[in-house]
Amino acid sequence: xxxxxxxxxxxxxxxxxxxxxxxxxxxxxxxxxxxxxxxxxxxxxxxxxxxxxxxxxxxxxxxxxxxxxxxxxxxxxxxxxxxxxxxxxxxxxxxxxxxxxxxxxxxxxxxxxxxxxxxxxxxxxxxxxxxxxxxxxxxxxxxxxxxxxxxxxxxxxxxxxxxxxxxxxxxxxxxxxxxxxxxxxxxxxxxxxxxxxxxxxxxxxxxxxxxxxxxxxxxxxxxxxxxxxxxxxxxxxxxxxxxxxxxxxxxxxxxxxxxxxxxxxxxxxxxxxxxxxxxxxxxxxxxxxxxxxxxxxxxxxxxxxxxxxxxxxxxxxxxxx
Amino acid sequence: xxxxxxxxxxxxxxxxxxxxxxxxxxxxxxxxxxxxxxxxxxxxxxxxxxxxxxxxxxxxxxxxxxxxxxxxxxxxxxxxxxxxxxxxxxxxxxxxxxxxxxxxxxxxxxxxxxxxxxxxxxxxxxxxxxxxxxxxxxxxxxxxxxxxxxxxxxxxxxxxxxxxxxxxxxxxxxxxxxxxxxxxxxxxxxxxxxxxxxxxxxxxxxxxxxxxxxxxxxxxxxxxxxxxxxxxxxxxxxxxxxxxxxxxxxxxxxxxxxxxxxxxxxxxxxxxxxxxxxxxxxxxxxxxxxxxxxxxxxxxxxxxxxxxxxxxxxxxxxxxxxxxxxxxxxxxxxxxxxxxxxxxxxxxxxxxxxxxxxxxxxxxxxxxxxxxxxxxxxxxxxxxxxxxxxxxxxxxxxxxxxxxxxxxxxxxxxxxxxxxxxxxxxxxxxxxxxxxxxxxxxxxxxxxxxxxxxxxxxxxxxxxxxxxxxxxxxxxxxxxxxxxxxxxxxxxxxxxxxxxxxxxxxxxxxxx
Numbered sequence: 001x002x003x004x005x006x007x008x009x010x011x012x013x014x015x016x017x018x019x020x021x022x023x024x025x026x027x028x029x030x031x032x033x034x035x036x037x038x039x040x041x042x043x044x045x046x047x048x049x050x051x052x053x054x055x056x057x058x059x060x061x062x063x064x065x066x067x068x069x070x071x072x073x074x075x076x077x078x079x080x081x082x083x084x085x086x087x088x089x090x091x092x093x094x095x096x097x098x099x100x101x102x103x104x105x106x107x108x109x110x111x112x113x114x115x116x117x118x119x120x121x122x123x124x125x126x127x128x129x130x131x132x133x134x135x136x137x138x139x140x141x142x143x144x145x146x147x148x149x150x151x152x153x154x155x156x157x158x159x160x161x162x163x164x165x166x167x168x169x170x171x172x173x174x175x176x177x178x179x180x181x182x183x184x185x186x187x188x189x190x191x192x193x194x195x196x197x198x199x200x201x202x203x204x205x206x207x208x209x210x211x212x213x214x215x216x217x218x219x220x221x222x223x224x225x226x227x228x229x230x231x232x233x234x235x236x237x238x239x240x241x242x243x244x245x246x247x248x249x250x251x252x253x254x255x256x257x258x259x260x261x262x263x264x265x266x267x268x269x270x271x272x273x274x275x276x277x278x279x280x281x282x283x284x285x286x287x288x289x290x291x292x293x294x295x296x297x298x299x300x301x302x303x304x305x306x307x308x309x310x311x312x313x314x315x316x317x318x319x320x321x
Numbered sequence: 322x323x324x325x326x327x328x329x330x331x332x333x334x335x336x337x338x339x340x341x342x343x344x345x346x347x348x349x350x351x352x353x354x355x356x357x358x359x360x361x362x363x364x365x366x367x368x369x370x371x372x373x374x375x376x377x378x379x380x381x382x383x384x385x386x387x388x389x390x391x392x393x394x395x396x397x398x399x400x401x402x403x404x405x406x407x408x409x410x411x412x413x414x415x416x417x418x419x420x421x422x423x424x425x426x427x428x429x430x431x432x433x434x435x436x437x438x439x440x441x442x443x444x445x446x447x448x449x450x451x452x453x454x455x456x457x458x459x460x461x462x463x464x465x466x467x468x469x470x471x472x473x474x475x476x477x478x479x480x481x482x483x484x485x486x487x488x489x490x491x492x493x494x495x496x497x498x499x500x501x502x503x504x505x506x507x508x509x510x511x512x513x514x515x516x517x518x519x520x521x522x523x524x525x526x527x528x529x530x531x532x533x534x535x536x537x538x539x540x541x542x543x544x545x546x547x548x549x550x551x552x553x554x555x556x557x558x559x560x561x562x563x564x565x566x567x568x569x570x571x572x573x574x575x576x577x578x579x580x581x582x583x584x585x586x587x588x589x590x591x592x593x594x595x596x597x598x599x600x601x602x603x604x605x606x607x608x609x610x611x612x613x614x615x616x617x618x619x620x621x622x623x624x625x626x627x628x629x630x631x632x633x634x635x636x637x638x639x640x641x642x643x644x645x646x647x648x649x650x651x652x653x654x655x656x657x658x659x660x661x662x663x664x665x666x667x668x669x670x671x672x673x674x675x676x677x678x679x680x681x682x683x684x685x686x687x688x689x690x691x692x693x694x695x696x697x698x699x700x701x702x703x704x705x706x707x708x709x710x711x712x713x714x715x716x717x718x719x720x721x722x723x724x725x726x727x728x729x730x731x732x733x734x735x736x737x738x739x740x741x742x743x744x745x746x747x748x749x750x751x752x753x754x755x756x757x758x759x760x761x762x763x764x765x766x767x768x769x770x771x772x773x774x775x776x777x778x779x780x781x782x783x784x785x786x787x788x789x790x791x792x793x794x795x796x797x798x799x800x801x802x803x804x805x806x807x808x809x810x811x812x813x814x815x816x817x818x819x820x821x822x823x824x825x826x827x828x829x830x831x832x833x
Contacts, residue, residue, distance in 0.1 A: 061675040067831040083324070083677035085542050091675040101345040102338065113334030116327030116679050141345070167675075247487045 011039035014165055014196045015060060019069035023054050029264045030055045031219045037212070042191050044210030045200040046312070052219040053200035054094060057167050060198070061091050066091065074165060087115050090163035091096060094170045096150045097143045104153055105131070105138040108160055115161035125160055131186065132156045148179045155186065166190065168199045170208065184209040204312040215315055222319050231306060234314035237263050238280035241304040242287060245297040252296060261286050274304065331678055335686020336693070339660070343694055353698055357648040358705045364644070365637045365710035373399050375463060380414045380428040387429050387471070387683040394474065395427075402467065418450055425449050425460060427467070445471065473620060480615040487610045490533050490556075494604045497526040497566075501600065505593050510575070516577055524570050530603075531563045559606045566599045634713070634798050641712045642793030643766045649699060649725065650732040650786045651757045656691050657736015658749040665829065666746060673830060680826040684819070688733055695729045716800030723803055724792040727811040731785035734818025741825035760786045785811055 015037040017089070022030040030052040037043040045053050053292070058064040060071055062078035071078055076085050098107045108125050129135045132152040137145055146155070151171065158166060168187075172180040174175045184206065186195055191211070199210065207213040208227050214223040225233065232238065242256075247270045256264045256275065261283040264276040277283035280303035343350065379395055381388045389405070395404050405423050408414055414426045426448040430436065431453075436443045447464035451457045504519035573592050579585050664670050673683060704720075706712045715721035735756060743749035760766065763773070763780045764787040770778060781787045788807045795801040 058671075062832060063671060063674045083327075086675065086677040089675065091672060093668060093671055095668055097672055098668075099342060101342045106338070110334050110338045111672075113337075114331050114673070114676050116330050118326070118330060118676060125378055313408065 013037060014039045015043075015071070015073050015198065017060075017069065017071045020056075020059060020066055020071050021068035022052075022059055022064055023067040028067075029219050030059065033221050034069075035214055035221060035224050037196060039196050040191060040194050041211040042187055042199060042209065044213040045198060045216060046204055046207050046213055047202070047216030049202055051216045053202075053216060054169055054320075055219075056216075057091075057169050057198065057200060061089065061100060061167055062086075070280050083116075087161065088164045090158040090161065090166045092154050092158040092166070092171055094173065096154050098150060098153060098157070100143045101141060103139050103141050104134055104145065104149075106143060107153060107158055108138075110180045111157040112160040117161050120159075122129065128156045128160045130169075131159070131189075148175050151175050151179070151183075155183070156162065159190070164195060166197045168197060170200050172174065172201060172203060180206070204308045207308045207311075210280060215312065217316060217319070222315060223305045227308070230315065231308075231311050234311040234318065235276050235306065237276045237278050238283070239304040239306055240275045240277050240280050240283055240287065242273045242275060242301050243299040244273075244291075245299055247271055248273060248296070252294065256287075256290070259286065259290060271299075327677075328679075328682055331682045332686040332689065335683060336690040339687060339690035340694055345434050353652060354701050354705075354829055356534065357644070357652075358702055358709075359647075361641065361644055361706055362515050362709055364640065372459065374403050375423075375424040375460065376403045376405045377425045377427060378405045378414050378423045378502045380411045380419060380426060381407055382429070382431050383409050385429055385431070390474070391429070391471075396642060401463065415448060418448055421450070421821060424451075425462075425464070450579060458648065476619040478616050480619050484611055484615060486533065487607050490530055490607055491604065493526060493530045493533065493724070494600055494607065497523060497530065498597075498600050500526050501596050504573070505589075508573075508589055513577070517821075520574055520577070526566070527566050527570065529565060530565070531560070531821075534559055535565065536667070554600055556799065557602060559603055559610070562599050562603045566596060566603070569596050569599070576577065618795060637710065638713055638798065639794075640767075641706065641710075641763075642797050643707075643790045645702070646700075646728060646786045646789035647757070647766050648702075649728060649762065650735075650760060650784075650789065651753070652698065653691065653695055653729050653732035654736040654739065654756045655753045656695070657687075657733045658739040658743065658753040659746060660687055660691075661737060661740040661826065661829075662743045662746055662749045670829065674832075678830075680823055680830050684826055686735070686821055688730070688819070692726070692729055695733075696726065699725050713797055715797045717802060720796050720803035721793070723808060724789060724796060725813075727808050727815065728785055728789035728792075731811050731815035731818065734815050734822060735785065737822040738818055738825065740824060741829060760784055763787070766790060783814070785814055788814075 007058050013036040015035075017033050017035055020030065020033040021028060033056060039115045039162050043169050045056060047053055055064065059066055060078055062073075062081045065079050074080075074085050074088055074112070075080065081089075099110070102110065105125070109121070109127065112125060123141060126135065129138055132155055132233065134152055134156065135150060137149060140151060141155070151174070155168075155171060172183050173287065175183070187199065187209065191197060199206075201207075209228060213227055213230055214224040223230070223233070248267070253265055253267065253273070256262060256273070261277045261279070263278065268274055275283070275287075284301050284303065287301050288298070290296075291301075376397070379391055381391055388412070392407055395402070397406075402425075411426075411428055414423075414428075417423050418426045428446040428448065430443045433443045445468050449457070449460045451460055500519055500523040504516065504523055506520050507515040517712070526672065569592050573589060576585050576588050576592065635790070666674075707714065737751070739752040740749050743752055759780065762768065763777070764770075764780065764784050766786070770781055770787070773781065788811045792807050792811075793803060796803060
């Protein structure tokens with residue numbers, strides 16, 4: 001039977017949780033998480049170290065049994081996954097769990113075989129190695145390859161049995177920014193192939209690559225939204241930066257603030273102002289018009305995308321208030 | 322793909338992985354094969370089956386009757402006793418023992434004859450400085466043998482003396498025979514005075530013989546102790562024959578006084594026939610006494626152990642099955658002990674938990690891979706041993722293989738259980754070493770299990786190597802067919818341990 005989302009042309013939810021809670025010895029590590037992950041999306045779980053991201057992943061992969069609440073993953077309770085459902089899931093751990101004495105190929109082959117993929121898996125393995133650009137290193141033992149390569153191999157290990165749903169626990173931790181970017185490129189390709197990815201990260205900036213972002217703190221889910229909407233929520237609207245050739249006097253500043261699109265004005269330095277507006281796309285033409293009317297000589301008016309670190313800090317501060 | 326086929330793929334994944342991990346460590350493989358082989362080779366080549374000789378110093382009083390005797394013979398009495406000299410002063414001798422110049426000091430007592438006359442044994446004290454219990458036992462045993470030899474040599478000398486005296490008795494028997502003939506003639510002619518004279522003469526002859534025989538009492542006592550009746554053809558002890566003869570002389574004296582002539586004639590004929598027979602018996606008994614070897618006389622029995630085992634087993638051969646069993650058990654326990662704990666520590670178990678793998682598949686894969694690997698190791702090790710130190714070949718190779726596989730299966734179970742109980746790799750390694758130590762002491766590897774108290778023997782029954790050592794000794798050394806009951810016990814232990822390991826692994830992989 002088609003779900004409500006399917007009838008509306010949306011992809012059905014692959015993961016659903018309702019008040020999902022996990023406690024260890026009376027201490028609640030994860031508290032009342034309620035969210036959904038639609039199929040074919042990159043779902044980012046963002047939060048500082050120790051906020052409960054890994055515990056959430058373990059609850060969703062069936063490693064932990066929830067203390068309270070429930071979860072449905074691919075339509076099944078994770079604590080009672082069938083072997084077939086488990087075979088549809090890929091799990092990349094926070095740390096590399098590879099056998100140092102085995103080669104790249106042997107590690108990959110072993111990890112694929114434990115998912116029951118038959119002996120004719122060579123083609124699939126080669127494809128995955130190409131994807132993570134490790135084909136040239138397949139005969140090397142793990143102890144002879146770099147940490148970055150090991151992380152790429154871990155991703156390949158997670159992908160090799162062709163899973164529908166991927167849980168990637170801090171896949172980019174400890175690797176250089178160039179490789180991090182590559183990883184996210186890989187994730188986007190996987191998403192475009194129709195897979196669903198839940199990616200945890202403590203790099204707040206990586207939220208920009210996600211389709212949906214859940215912000216966690218102290219075991220609680222603060223909010224779940226798209227990156228753009230999160231930014232808007234954090235600052236109260238879009239941010240536009242305006243630079244003038246001359247110093248802006250207080251009168252001019254007051255008149256800018258009186259514009260209907262403008263919510264907030266902040267002077268950064270002489271002739272450099274940051275404005276919070278409802279919609280950057282409509283506010284920028286209005287600002288041009290206003291400058292001509294006011295005789296203010298503009299050097300530039302551009303939408304400013306604040307880094308997610310700032311967004312995250314604003315959101316956390318907002319929640320605290 | 323069918324579910325069972327996928328399960329097979331998962332099990333085989335572990336088999337290939339474990340074998341590949343082991344083969345990736347060539348040093349480990351070489352150590353695993355060459356280590357046990359070299360240990361056995363060194364043991365085989367280096368172990369001397371010759372008992373160690375004891376440098377022995379004798380302390381004998383100047384006036385002791387043993388002095389000349391020991392001086393001439395002490396070095397040849399007992400094998401492995403090296404004669405280091407003789408002194409009459411005990412303290413310096415003990416000083417040389419303390420300083421390690423000699424291994425043993427033998428101190429003979431004063432007044433040996435006086436002590437024996439008082440019905441007491443004279444004590445020969447043997448001092449040593451050994452602390453190794455095996456060496457202490459060896460020395461004590463050698464001391465007992467030495468004292469026994471001294472006793473035997475003395476007895477032999479006395480026996481020789483007795484035989485010499487016995488040979489001097491035969492003229493006395495002849496004299497008694499002549500007196501008997503004269504007496505018979507005197508009684509037939511009814512010459513009472515001559516009869517009385519020959520009766521006294523015969524009585525004197527026989528009394529002299531009895532005194533002479535009693536004088537060699539030690540020999541006679543020994544003969545009595547040994548049971549002369551069973552030993553000699555005469556069936557009667559010489560002293561008893563003489564007692565009979567003296568009784569018959571008294572009977573003749575009574576008969577001589579009888580008034581009835583007819584009765585006298587008839588009974589004296591019977592008495593003379595009996596005296597002739599007894600004198601002949603006495604002569605033949607003395608003849609026999611002279612002809613028996615004195616050494617046989619004092620030690621008529623000699624022990625001789627004969628084995629019904631198929632092969633002639635050297636000490637090294639005897640230990641080979643035990644060493645193979647204990648080494649293979651240790652290899653399996655170590656492999657197993659380090660296997661799962663390593664994966665738990667590395668975090669890969671979490672990956673297994675999230676995958677479709679079951680605890681049974683993980684365990685089955687590990688069992689099969691390690692079994693395969695250790696079977697190959699055993700083949701190489703057995704081949705090397707057969708070619709180099711020429712261990713006895715098993716009577717039946719199939720039975721040998723069956724015993725080995727049962728041992729490997731049970732030992733892997735011990736390893737996996739230890740691995741699942743350990744928290745760290747070093748803890749697992751320690752458990753494995755403890756298992757090895759337990760095996761060395763409680764499997765009958767070098768101490769006989771009969772020496773253990775029955776309550777402690779329960780530990781032995783729980784160790785796979787205990788059964789494997791017996792099985793391999795029977796198959797390899799005795800050439801006997803396999804004892805299926807022991808194989809059954811070994812397999813039962815293995816199956817029990819598999820179930821325990823399965824339970825523990827399921828718990829480790831369970832949702833928490």
